[in-house]
Amino acid sequence: MASLPPLIRRRFLSTSTNVPKKWAVKEVTKLNFKESLEEFKDHLAGSNFVAVSLQKTGSFSAAWHRPQPFDTADTSYCKAKYAAERFQLLQFAACPFTLRASKLTPHPYNFVLFPRDELKLGMPSYSFSVQTSHLTSMAQEGFDFNACIYNGISYLSRAQESAAKVRIGNPSPSTYIMNSSSTHTVADTVFLERIKSRVKHWKNACRSSKKDDALLSSLRKLVLGSELYGSRPCMNIDVCSERQIQLALEMLREFSDELVPLIIPAKGGGTQAVRVVLTSSKEDKDSFERELQNLEEEQNQRVRGFREVIDLISASQKPVVSHNALNDFTFIHSKFLSPLPTNVDEFMDSLHLVFPHLLDVNHMMKNIGPLRKVTNIHAAISYLNNHYFAPIDMENLPQENEEGTVHRHNVVKMCYLFAKLCSILKIPDNAMTSNNALLAPAPEEYTNISNPYPDSPQESINDDIRIWTKNMKKVSCNHLVFLWGFRSGMTAGMLKSLLHKSHDVFSEEFDVRLVDKSCAIVVFWRPGLSETFLDFVSSEEICGSLREIVSEGLRASSYEAYKRVCRLGLWEANLAESLDRALEDPDCLVEANLAANCKEIYWSSDSTINFDNL
Amino acid sequence: MNTHRPVRALSRALSRALSNSSSSVQPSSTFPLKNVTKSNFEPALAELRRHVAAADFVAIDLEMTGITSAPWRDSLEFDRADVCYLKVKDSAEKFAVLQFGVCPFRWDSSKQYFIAHPHNFYIFPRQEILATNPAYEFLCQTTSIDFLAKYQFDFNICIHEGISYLSKGQEIEALRHLSLAYEDELLAKWSNLKEPVHMPVVKMADTLFTERMKNIFTEWRDGLLRNSNGELQLQGNSNDSQQQLRIIFFKMRPALSLSGFTSHQLRLIHLVIRRHFQDLAYVQINGEKTCQQRLVVRTDSKDDRELLMKEVKDEHCRQAEVKVQAAVGFRHVIDLLSSEQKLIVGHNCFLDIAHIYSKFVGPLPSTAEEFVSSVNKCFPYVVDTKMLLNANNVLQQRMKKSQTSLSSAFAMLCPQIALGKKSTDLAFQSCVKVEVQVDDLRSSNWNSGAKHEAGYDAFMTGCVFAQTCSHLGIDFQSFLPSEHLAHNEKLQKHINLLYLSWSNRDIIDLTSGKKNAVSLGYTNHKKRYPEILFENIALIWGFPSKLKARDIRECISKVFGPTSVTSIYHLDETAVFVQFNKEKFVSEFLILKETLERSDGPVSVLHPLAGLLEGGNTQAANYETYKDICSSPSSKILFADQADAVGTKWKNKLIESKAAMESLERESFGEKNEVNTAFVFC
Incomplete structure (x- = not known):
């Protein structure tokens, strides 16, 4: 390996010790896990929040697999579940922090994970998927894969632990x-x-x-x-x-x-x-009884591995701050608790038992209008710095230019962003520090993670969805129609003008949006039109230019088909392909009748949306 | 790794020296083999071209991110040849290759030894072009990754510095994509402008801007016509537009370089040129460092304009080709091996070949026959050392019935290389000597000490092959440089035979596509007892987990008679194969199960099969369904989950086959009735 370029060698060797700060990110591998765990326990006990941030081997395989504004809580949960079950966690950053009178004291830890089969039981994970683009960008951020694979900490979920105990068979x-x-x-x-x-x-x-x-x-x-x-x-x-x-x-x-x-x-x-x-x-x-107890404790620690940290956080009952709660907690649930339940309600119930207080920074940002669309922590911080006066007292914020250590500091930045948001949104920092099991009303509105885009806190419990991230109109899922099978290369505008001439239902106001290259959504603003259209498309009397388009391969279906796609996990690269498969299924018709409950979503009335950038 | 390897190798050498102190020991050289990453790929490839061209054979070996995507995907004794192929296909499609060992061997007739050039390529399937495609994903099997880590595999080098590649299919796609990109871009802009929906009410500002640009271009063109010496000014223009429009020459023609315009303005300019100027052309060129330049070029005539446009387009295509060629990356090595038509040597290499095909040639065909014939076109001569070792009785004796894994074969056949000692054993007098050359370093006693590194494994494979050839009676000493080793009569009958699956010794012939080519004197060592008859097999899954094979046999025997079940084989904890002694029992069993599930009466509870059906999740199907389930792209850990996921398909098939069965049933009514009464009374 003499040919290794010096740049890379330096990157591999760099450690967090060259950052002269009061706080330094502690890298934890299996070599120093035991002593770090004790330290972490103390820091956790002394702080009033804990922030978590995960490094995964992949996220979404195709554009439409990521949560879309038109997703209901259920469909976005299905999407997150699909990713959580396939990909693996390679790093879990946990940062207990205190926030008092805008003074932030973080204690960041980076736990490096690898699902090694320590007990030779085929657990925790037989195999996992990896996205090359993800690994490449992790590599650019200086992630050390050798340290991860050689010395990452293994773990078993709670469900796996009970299964393992039976199979190990210790007295x-x-x-x-x-x-x-x-x-x-x-x-x-x-x-x-x-x-x-x-x-x-x-x-x-x-x-x-x-x-x-x-x-x-x-x-x-x-x-x-x-x-x-x-x-x-x-x-x-x-x-x-x-x-x-x-x-x-x-x-x-x-x-x-x-x-x-x-x-x-x-x-x-x-x-x-x-x-x-x-x-x-x-x-x-x-x-002898003491001996037995110690032995059992040791055995348990060996079996649980990193999950000990999850158990500690859970037992502490401290509010957990994360940046993308739905994605992160589906991962946490599936890797450290038990296999993910089939629907979002069961998931929320199950998660709530373990983590009663969850705070999503992303949701808090939605309350500051211009930040609605910002997903990058760094961008959000610089926006807040420029537009608000909310000083946070913390030793210097990690800089982007520290080569090779970017990924280590994400969790600290998130703490910082959280502190800023608390200050701007006037959330009293003692609201969550009291040991009262019930949270003060103010932060509670940020705790709902089931809906990726709640418009306002009160409505976030409903299954409302919306189409664009700007001004929205409420729209029922019943008013939506999915269209696919049109000529490739069509833009939403072309499609709209094509439809406009094709049938009476399109003489009234309607909108078209492309989901991906293969599929579009049509929104009818007047109730009943979507049904009229769907009936017409599937009827014998279909005529005119619509007949022509349909004969060229255009297909249409209601929102039900999309829900079906998510529920059955038909994750093809193109949504059109998935919808086709969902309609192929013989049980399809039966279920369509059962699903009578209609959900409401939001649709943007903003007409200046650029159709091409969708 | 940098520090580990030499230390490990040194300590190995030391311990070897101590333990072998009685035999004559040569200090074995421990320089590393040739590691190739993207930083030294170009020169290494050029050198490899020379070595491969001169080589007599090329040994290869691959390190992958995993072998089986689920425990039941492992090759089983009950796998028919077509199922074996489906399992190999699944593996090759899901997992990635991280390291590729290539080791050309050349016989040096003057010095009477082989010269080997072990290369170790780190590869990583980065998406360098075609970023619009769905994200490239591969699977990692945790135990395989852990295994690589145990042998100090350097994942950082692989991910940071691994060489990327495109398969042939991807290359064609990329070329098409990139060459179309230029036209599309212009076209798309053009069509957008015509788009009525997209063109909001023409804004006043746009009209004014268009007018102004039109004037400027007219002025400039007229100026050119007036004094053709090129000395011209953009008269009456502000400083501002002088900065935006710079006069240059493009392909011997006067041109204005446009800069500092917004994309909307550029679109308007493009429109103006197209509408109002016959002799001006709007072109877009890729300058150095990927910055795009837009020009308005003055042409002499319409023909001249066409000519210019064509020139520009060709240039774009050329640039695209260069880019794609670079992205082809590691596949150049595969193309080299294929075009040189050298003898390729691997050890139990059917999976390796499948990986090579799926990564570098194209998607794997759905049947083994199609696959084999395509492979044969790319690699006409492949020889498998594992096959060779098991083919010949002399060799088997030589191996002393030890295992035929690569490292044990290497230690057994090539002790002088593996252990670095001169053997006194008479049998090894005929040892084939191998000298290793890495760049300028040479050693006849080389040992990098890095087992399970693709380059070293390829080297071992080559050594084993050379030694085996010598045992087969191929005399390298009288070997002519012009002679093709693959045509040697002693070797010929072993060429292109591979193990489709080692566990049940299924052999496939790459030349003919024939499976189970046992006729060539290959002794089938492992006698299967009892013989497997696939049409007699029923597949059962989802039964209560407390049931063991014995219980299931008991259940079924009660219905179909004590000798009806020949064997029961666990696929995993959730599924079993049941082999009946008669083919008809399979369908009868399936129908009986269906009937019992439909009726809820007391009879069905008391029925001997009730134990098997308890819980209501028990499913059963014939062997063809097993094949269907194997061909599904999904991979659940437990077979029962996998079968349920594939679900809809086999259910439909079952209905079809049931309909077929029912018509058959009516024909042989009497016989069926007999069986039915047997159910009731047993």
Whole structure:
């Protein structure tokens, strides 16, 4: 590798230590995870927010796969879910920060992740997709892939952890609850007597075994089934039902204080045996139980890996600030909690249990008109700096020109932007610092992440969508028609003029917008026209120029078809292709009748929109 | 990596020296092989052209981001040859190649040894042109990436510095795209202006601007006509427009260079020129550093104008070609191997060839036969060392029945290279000597110590091949430089035979497209017992997870008789193949399952199959459905999920086949009735 250009070599070697700041981003790999975790825990406890930012291996494969203004909460969730399930997280930046009287104190951490199969169980992820453009831009930002793949921290989701525990099959201390009301059957009594006498013999033998010669003791081992657990003698009691476990535990508890029962799980779930460990005294028993606890803790840490951080954030109940909440939290849910549920409501419920307070910087920006369309944190910061006086007290903001470290500072910039927005939007910074479980009303309006483009906080709960990011008119999904199969290279304007002449319904006001090269949306402003049009297109009487266009391959469908595309996950590169596939499906007609609930969306009335840049 | 490799190699060399101190040890050279990235690609390619042209054979090896996109996509014993191909196709389409090893070997007859030139190309499928296409994506299998990391693969070099490429198909697409781009751009602008919807009420400002430009151009042209010596001024113009219009010469013609106009203004200018000036041409040229220049050029006549426009267009095409040629990148190496028609040597290389085809030639055909015939056109001579090692009894003995993995074959056949020692074993007296040359460094005792690096693996493959040839009785010493190794009679019967799947020893002949070419003395070692009859196989998935193969066999045997099930094979934890002893049982089983599911009566609960159908998610189908499911582009981790995702298709097929079955049923009513009564009473 002698041919490596010096520039790149320097980039690889650069670390955050060359940034002379009070705060420095801490890079965490599996090599320093343990001690960093302790540090993070302290910082988290001392701060009142935590910001998170993710580095993924990809986002959306085609233009129409990204959330569009005309998406409902459900369809945009489907899109985010599709990305979250395929792509992988390579870095999780978490930054606990305090914001008091516009003084910002961040403690940024970059956790480098790689889904290594540490336990050889095919978890956490068999494979993942990668977009070359994403990797290339990460490389330009100085991301170190070797550090990530060699030393990234692995993890298991909560769901995977419970599955893994069964498969690893480590003995666990019993969690027996005395059930006094149970009465013993004859079979129970026989079982109890049998194991009681076995345990008694074994215990006596263990106590007196010191004087035995080697042969005798090994014979005894064979006969009694006695083994060693660490340095302590133990024996196994085979059980074949939950009932027998309870009986065995009950008996052991009454029998002696020096015995510690352990549950040996069977491969594939259930319990195989109860292992009895003999301790020499009360103190020895306590110390053994402590040992077991430590062992379990260690084992759990090994299994959870990075997820420990997620658990800490969740347990802290601190408000979590993110920049693109829907995308980020679908990733977090699918990688660290459990597989994503099918619809957005279940997702929100499930997420809410883990992260009760979520704040989306993107949503807060929507309240400042000109920032509606800004998605870049840096651009937003410079806009706010130029237009508002809202000083935030923080040691120097990271600069763009620090080569090779851009990606490390994103999370700090986000904290800074958040602080600015709080100050401009006059959100009292103590509103969220109180330990009260309910948030103060002001910030609550920014917590809804289900809708990517809420027009106003009150309406964000509804399934409203809109077409453009500027002035909007409310439009019901029923008024929308998807058109595809037209000649390639058509612009929205050409399409509009074509339609204008084709049928009466187009004599009234309507709008056309291209979704991608292959597909367009038509909005009818008068109710009922969309149905008239759809009926006409599919009827026998179709005539005139519309007949001609349709015979050239034009197809039309209602918003239902689009919802179907998202729900079934027909993610073709062109929306037209996906819509065709959705209509191919035989169940299509049945479902169309069921879906009677109409949603409202927003449609821009701004006529100066440039159709070509869509 | 920079620091790791030498250290590792050194420590290896040391330990080797210590452990082998009794045998005669030569200090093995440890210079690195030739690593090629985009920064040194051009010179390395030029050099490789020379080496390949002179080579007797070229060994190759690939490192990929993964092998199987789901556990059940692994090659299984129950895979028919066409299914094997579908699995290979899926793998080649989904995963990327990160490293490509090419190692030309040339026999030096004067010195009586081979000279090898191991090259290690880092490649990365960056999208350098055609940015409008959907984002390029590939899959990574976590264990494969981890495996590469274990062998110190440098992902940073690969992603930062990897050589990009275009397949032949992409190249044609890109050329078309780029050459059209110029015309389209002009056309699009033109059509926009004509577009009534897009042309809002003609603004006063536009009218004034158009008028003014028209005057300026008229003035300039008339000025040119008046004094043809080129000394002309834009009279009466403000400083402002003098800055915007600069007089230059373009292709021997006077021209005005336009700068500082908005795109809207440029569009208006273009319109003015087209409407009012027959002898002026509006052209757009790509200057250095991709900055575009717009010119208004004065031409002598209409013909002259056409000529100029054509010249400009040709130039655009040429530039586009240069750009595309650069983007073709690593594919130049593949084109080189293909055009030189050299013998290509790989180790268990069917998947490698599929990768090469899908990345650098075009989309993989849907059947193995089509694939093989296309491959044969690009690479007429391919030989597989794994095939060779298993083909010959002498070699098998030589290998002492050890594994035929590349590294063990290398250690066994070429100990003098692998271990750096002179063997005293008489059997190895006939060792083929190989000298390695990397740039100016040469060594007859080379060991880069980097296993699972494509370049080194290619080198090992070549060494194994050379040694195997010698064991097959090919005498390199009397080898003429003009002789083509692929035509050697001792080698010829092994050429173009590849393992379609190693796990069930399916062989495919690249020349004829025939599968299972066992006739050539290839002993089928692994006797399948019992024999697999694909038409007797039913596929069952989605059954209760507590059911094991034994339980399923029991369930089915109760209905179809104790000997009805020949074997049961787990695809993964959610699906099994059940092989019946009679073909008709498959359809009977499927129909019975359907009937039971439709009726909810007590009989169906008590039916022996009820255990299998418990939960209501159990699905079953015939072997063809398995093939369909394999050909689907999606890859769910569990087979049951995959089958459900592919769902709609096989359901439809099932209905068709059921209809066919029913008509068949009516014909053989008596027979069916017999079976039905058997259900009730067993």
